[in-house]
Amino acid sequence: MKFQKRKLKNGITVMHEKRDLPLVSFGIANPFAGAHETAEIKGVAHLIEHLVFTGTKTRTHEDISREIEKKGGILNAFTANDVTAYWFKLPSEHLFNGIDILVDMLKNPKFDEEKFEKEKKVVIEEIKMYHDTPQRHVMEKLEENLYESPFGMGIAGTKESVTSLKRDFVKSLFDDKYSPENYFVTVVGDADFDKVCDYLEKEFQPGNKTYQALKIKKRNRESKEERTHIDQAHFAFGVHAPMPGEKELYVLDVLDAYLANGMSSRLFLEIREKRGLAYTVKSSLDFEKNYSHYSIYVGTTKEAIPKVKELILKGFEEIEKMTDQDLKESKERLIGLKKVSSEEGINVLNGLIFSEIANGNAEEYYKFEEKINSVTLEEVKTLAKKLPKTYSTAAIVPK
Structure with a gap:
């Protein structure tokens, strides 16, 4: 390359x-x-x-x-x-x-x-x-x-x-x-x-113009909206996450690969495969230069939402049981997914854009494997304890 x-x-x-x-x-x-x-x-x-x-x-x-x-x-x-x-x-x-x-x-x-x-x-x-x-x-x-x-x-x-x-x-x-x-x-x-x-x-001729984003103010709250003509309840759990440039953002990648990313993740196995409470269990890490948050979505029943929330919080707690083998497998998954995704040029194009804007350094995009491999088990466990101390949720449920 x-x-x-x-x-x-x-x-x-x-x-x-x-x-x-x-x-x-x-x-x-x-x-x-x-x-x-x-x-x-x-x-x-x-x-x-x-x-x-x-x-x-x-x-x-x-x-x-x-x-x-x-x-x-x-x-x-x-x-x-x-x-x-x-x-x-x-x-x-x-x-x-x-x-x-x-x-x-x-x-x-x-x-x-x-x-x-x-x-x-x-x-x-x-x-x-x-x-x-x-x-x-x-x-x-x-x-x-x-x-x-x-x-x-x-x-x-x-x-x-x-x-x-x-x-x-x-x-x-x-x-x-x-x-x-x-x-x-x-x-x-x-x-x-x-x-x-x-x-x-x-x-192109320069216009000598500059501008800045507005200050982003964080908060945490929960909401529930009732709707007619829907049969499924939609539940989202979210926390503020480490910012671009912080090592903990890569730690969160590893945590997510173990906790909620994919059909072999802890929460997918617990919520869907073991208990049959949902069809969809998935996670997302969204960040740009000035914000970062981590979310977990579950499509479930209205009655199951309290249990699903409990299981998500318990999932963070049980990362304490994560092993060296779990860490290795999570890293391999992330690195493999990045390689597969990079086959598509548009994915790389977007990755370079966001890396340049968020980090001021597009080359950071190519350091992903190195950064993931540097994450330790103790760092993952420490972040898992810290993240869910404050959180937000949103639910849309049948009326």
């Missing part, structure tokens, strides 16, 4: 993992996202992500999609809390066709008034979809219980906040928050690194 990283004269940070297969994944990320929004404009970063796809001064929405797809490519984007990213995957021979489209989208978005109003309606339908999917919505409620507003409001915003957004304000916000010196460009695949850097240096 060959990795290169360069800071261009216009401020863009370019990262490249060289691969021999004739495919390339390419992304441009901008560190303006959900964590930068007040409650009144919550969802604006996500709306901007949608709007840049609606057309430029020279391309319609159809042109943008067709020019990528007719060459066998995939074009997409995502909004997180610390970053919004736009990416494509194409055969390598079409790399610069794809780059030209992304550059056009970010330099010349039209923000047409009619399309703006239509896209707000699209986003509001997306918000409704998330709300009407209990397994998804319960995780949003958990985040709301872990953090005070506006951070805990959800990246897509609310129907009210999105409805209130006006075209001129959103366009001016885009002009103010999208500036090349803040961009991170990631390339994974068969590409000429120098040619990519030269192209980006010619196409």
Whole structure:
């Protein structure tokens, strides 16, 4: 594996993992996202992500999609809390066709008034979809219980906040928050690194703009929502977790591999296989530069929620019984999963983006195996005692 990283004269940070297969994944990320929004404009970063796809001064929405797809490519984007990213995957021979489209989208978005109003309606339908999917919505409620507003409001915003957004304000916000010196460009695949850097240096001029995320305030609380027309209860348990750059974040990876990650984990075996209390038992470790939390989701019955919560807390306690063999197997699982995941270029692209933003050092992404192997059994047991001292829960149950 060959990795290169360069800071261009216009401020863009370019990262490249060289691969021999004739495919390339390419992304441009901008560190303006959900964590930068007040409650009144919550969802604006996500709306901007949608709007840049609606057309430029020279391309319609159809042109943008067709020019990528007719060459066998995939074009997409995502909004997180610390970053919004736009990416494509194409055969390598079409790399610069794809780059030209992304550059056009970010330099010349039209923000047409009619399309703006239509896209707000699209986003509001997306918000409704998330709300009407209990397994998804319960995780949003958990985040709301872990953090005070506006951070805990959800990246897509609310129907009210999105409805209130006006075209001129959103366009001016885009002009103010999208500036090349803040961009991170990631390339994974068969590409000429120098040619990519030269192209980006010619196409973008720095705007000398800076901005910071709002202060995130943690909290812990529990909630329960009753709904009609559902048969399953959805329960989520969450704790604030170690931050990026802290060794304990890797310790938590190992803890999770043993406790709740996969069908051989302690909680899956206890809650589903032994007791038959659930179909789904799964965990998630979510973090970016300015936040980190660990969660466990269980799809169960309304009556079983107290027992499930008890078993989760007991699971943390029983990590005291974890053995050296358990530690070894957990590490092997994590390292193996990382290798399997890394086969897909988009996964590596995203990993490099988040590592660069969270740690200020994309190379940290490649130290995963080393960091996991350095975790000790005592560190896992110590963290297991500390994490659940304070926690949040969210439940959506049948009425």
